[in-house]
Amino acid sequence: MKIGILGGGLSGLTLGFHLKKDFEILEKNSECGGLCRSLTEEGFTFDYGGSHVIFTKDKDVFNLYRKLLHGNWVKRKRNSKILFKGRYIKYPFENGLYQLPKQDNYECISSFIKNLIEVSKGKVKKPTNFQEWMYYTFGKGITEKYLIPYNRKIWNYPPGKLSLELLASGIPMPPAEDIIKSSLGIKTEGYHQNLIFYYPIQGGINALVKPMEEKLRDKITYNFEVKSVAREGGKFTVSDGKEERKYDKLVSCMPIPDLIDSMDGVPKDVKEAKNNLKYNSLITVMVGIDEPRINNISWMYIPAEEDGDFNRLSFPFNFSRYVAPEGKSSVLVEITCLPNDPLLKQSDDKILKQVVKDLERLGFARNSKISYRNVRRSEYAYVIYDLDYNKNSSKVFKFLKKRRIESCGRFAEFKYMNMAACIRSAMNKAKEINST
Numbered sequence: 522m523k524i525g526i527l528g529g530g531l532s533g534l535t536l537g538f539h540l541k542k543d544f545e546i547l548e549k550n551s552e553c554g555g556l557c558r559s560l561t562e563e564g565f566t567f568d569y570g571g572s573h574v575i576f577t578k579d580k581d582v583f584n585l586y587r588k589l590l591h592g593n594w595v596k597r598k599r600n601s602k603i604l605f606k607g608r609y610i611k612y613p614f615e616n617g618l619y620q621l622p623k624q625d626n627y628e629c630i631s632s633f634i635k636n637l638i639e640v641s642k643g644k645v646k647k648p649t650n651f652q653e654w655m656y657y658t659f660g661k662g663i664t665e666k667y668l669i670p671y672n673r674k675i676w677n678y679p680p681g682k683l684s685l686e687l688l689a690s691g692i693p694m695p696p697a698e699d700i701i702k703s704s705l706g707i708k709t710e711g712y713h714q715n716l717i718f719y720y721p722i723q724g725g726i727n728a729l730v731k732p733m734e735e736k737l738r739d740k741i742t743y744n745f746e747v748k749s750v751a752r753e754g755g756k757f758t759v760s761d762g763k764e765e766r767k768y769d770k771l772v773s774c775m776p777i778p779d780l781i782d783s784m785d786g787v788p789k790d791v792k793e794a795k796n797n798l799k800y801n802s803l804i805t806v807m808v809g810i811d812e813p814r815i816n817n818i819s820w821m822y823i824p825a826e827e828d829g830d831f832n833r834l835s836f837p838f839n840f841s842r843y844v845a846p847e848g849k850s851s852v853l854v855e856i857t858c859l860p861n862d863p864l865l866k867q868s869d870d871k872i873l874k875q876v877v878k879d880l881e882r883l884g885f886a887r888n889s890k891i892s893y894r895n896v897r898r899s900e901y902a903y904v905i906y907d908l909d910y911n912k913n914s915s916k917v918f919k920f921l922k923k924r925r926i927e928s929c930g931r932f933a934e935f936k937y938m939n940m941a942a943c944i945r946s947a948m949n950k951a952k953e954i955n956s957t
């Protein structure tokens with residue numbers, strides 16, 4: 522039996538790494554890794570699919586991380602901030618209320634407590650969408666000052682039209698006492714998921730996928746962009762328009778919209794459902810600065826529209842001292858946008874000019890000290906859980922099931938999956954296949 526794996530991102534590689542049967546990975550690019558790719562130039566290493574760090578509670582996944590990195594990692598404690606009215610507020614926002622201007626702190630805590638009382642009396646309607654959930658959980662102040670602006674910026678979608686499915690992705694839900702303590706200035710931490718994280722000492726996040734890619738190299742066909750997938754007589758035929766491959770079993774680890782586009786005889790309602798699956802793309806801007814340790818921040822969240830197009834900055838030199846040259850610092854800027862946003866088509870120069878202007882205005886970098894700059898785009902970055910998500914995704918997956926194509930990975934399963942979730946899914950898939 523020969524298995525075809527479509528896509529050599531983290532999911533496709535992990536699946537291959539655990540398979541005990543014959544397989545081939547078809548990867549459209551000249552290197553594997555997908556969102557987990559890193560770029561090293563002039564001594565700077567950037568994760569250009571966005572800032573990636575390692576954390577998980579899944580022991581098997583953690584053991585795999587340990588095995589793959591083989592000592593090439595450091596443990597770090599998160600030091601994240603939110604830029605609010607020019608101040609650096611501790612992340613998550615509800616744990617940093619004491620750092621807000623007094624009036625904002627008062628408005629947040631008073632509406633939080635009033636809301637809590639109303640909720641406990643059953644006077645607040647149970648939430649039916651993400652925006653209603655924010656009001657229901659945090660009250661007006663925190664919701665309107667931070668949650669709505671930040672979520673609007675990262676999702677590029679009205680929070681009132683986002684589904685509660687999003688909560689499954691691990692949105693922080695702190696106890697009420699913590700929020701009250703935070704308003705008074707008593708230290709609380711909040712959102713423990715990535716409070717402690719690991720990061721490769723050298724090579725950026727790609728150091729995680731490289732060992733698998735190296736081991737599987739003769740099973741990977743590079744520069745093979747899957748353009749057609751057909752099934753006949755129990756066999757799958759996959760082609761990039763030049764070459765053909767035949768498999769007994771097919772696991773797609775590539776984005777589902779592109780997979781559906783490569784298939785014949787897709788019913789109209791399935792095509793429509795596929796067209797209605799929503800996602801965000803990502804622009805990353807990489808900036809190298811000729812100054813030592815410009816700060817000690819891991820991530821800086823930027824909710825306000827007027828502060829720039831970016832929703833998040835990270836500072837890779839704080840993750841590992843080997844990802845920036847000695848005495849230099851680095852900033853990785855993330856801008857999410859819908860796939861049809863004209864910003865994606867703007868020239869690198871124009872994007873860079875605007876980003877650098879905003880970074881300078883906000884005090885994160887001085888133009889005269891910037892020695893390295895680069896821009897990358899990723900078409901598929903974040904699944905958007907809109908209110909029709911379940912309806913559309915289940916229609917598409919029902920169709921794939923009929924065609925006997927299996928799916929594994931973030932955009933293949935069309936879910937908000939982090940690396941650990943992708944690895945878990947690939948390990949489970951391998952176990953299932955190995956046992957047949």
Ligand SMILES: Cc1cc2nc3c(=O)[nH]c(=O)nc-3n(C[C@H](O)[C@H](O)[C@H](O)COP(=O)(O)OP(=O)(O)OC[C@H]3O[C@@H](n4cnc5c(N)ncnc54)[C@H](O)[C@@H]3O)c2cc1C
Binds near residue numbers: 775
């Ligand atoms: C901004 C951002 C930050 C993140 N930060 C973290 C983090 O800190 N920690 C964490 O655990 N997770 C993080 N993640 C999630 C993580 O990136 C994903 O879970 C993981 O990389 C998904 O891997 P994948 O293989 O499923 O998908 P992808 O990485 O999308 O890989 C898909 C692969 O398929 C290939 N492909 C696509 N089309 C075709 C085709 N037609 N033919 C052949 N090949 C094709 C692509 O080239 C790619 O190699 C982050 C994600 C983003 C967007």
